Amino acid sequence: MKLGPFTLSRTTGGPATVEDLRALARRRLPAPVLAYLENGADEEVTLGRNREAWRDHRVRQRVLRGVREVDLGVRIAGTHLDLPVVLAPVGLAGAYHGSGDLAAARAARAAGTRSIVSTGATHTLEEVAGEAGGGHWFQLYPWGDRELTGGLLRRASTAGYQALFVTVDVPVVGNRLGERRLGMSVEPVVTPSTAAGYARHPRWLAMQARYRRLSLANLAEPGGPRRIADTVRRQSIAMRPDLDWDDLAWMRDQWDGPMYVKGVLDPEDAALAVRAGADGIVVSNHGGRQLDGTPATADALPGIVAEVGGRAQVLVDGGVRTGHAIAVALALGADAVLIGRPWVYGLAADGQRGVARVLEILDAELRRTLHLMGVRAAADLAGRHLVPHEAPP
């Protein structure tokens, strides 16, 4: 998508920012589903800091740099992307809109980027590969035993997935109070007592009907029960709190393509991941949904770039909502960003068109930001494009 610098300002009406799409999503989704999407762990300190920390940085405005066209292209996992924004894996996408993972993958491809299909997707990874073009990326939760995990890796490889993202920050589930209070659990079903308040609402009834059709499509046994709770029970899908670096090395052996380790916040872990054969790191605190009180990802990023940058690619997610945040992330050394909740806002608001709109907004914002900074290419962004932090008094 090639928006000129003035195109967006001429567009009137409709959602103009990610925040606008969030407002639409908030109007459409029943409270328990919205809580599941929006909430963070415990006191939500990390959730809040993720967004603020990008805003703590000032970008340099340089003028008269002769920049006619801005190039947003980057190369991630051996693939050229037209913009440095990837759709993060988000489970249960079908809960927000029936088109779920398919809409995400199609919108990503149309915008010249990729979506990372979650282990917890509500479409099978084969359906996404078959119906949304090939070359997508797969996220693995190393749940369950090696037979299950190895089987998923073989299926992803056979279906043509080109990169693997192993999520390592969920040894146990974070304490997400918003969804707990509303009765959401592994299965997106509310308890009878909490459902009472919504029971007659037409939107809620429609949502419940959709839930009954939802399954953890990648994990359900063919021909077996499709209900999420049954799948979890039968497949002994449980978090494995005792996973270690040997398990990661084993996964490395099972996967031929590029492998990224998602959910790293500490430079020592980044170095260990690279030593275990990772091609890249995703600096992430799971959108503030796991360990509360960790650094924001913008604060953790520079230390990890210093440790492994040059040896491995470094991606980052958490609180990225604007072109400014993307520019800051790249200037701090990230190769690209992932967005989680933002694409789901678009999905909930308007299916595939809504996801496309989110990507279009971020493309236009980043393009405009780079023009105003006097920077020709997103891949050129570096520390020199930020105003140095003032020394504390």
Ligand code: FNR
């Ligand atoms: C997630 N995330 C996630 N990560 C992952 O590796 N596998 C998954 O299935 C999920 N599921 C999931 C569900 C929901 C509702 C959310 C909000 C997040 C984490 C996700 O990939 C990403 O790290 C964060 O969402 C990034 O933060 P922002 O962009 O949401 O602020």
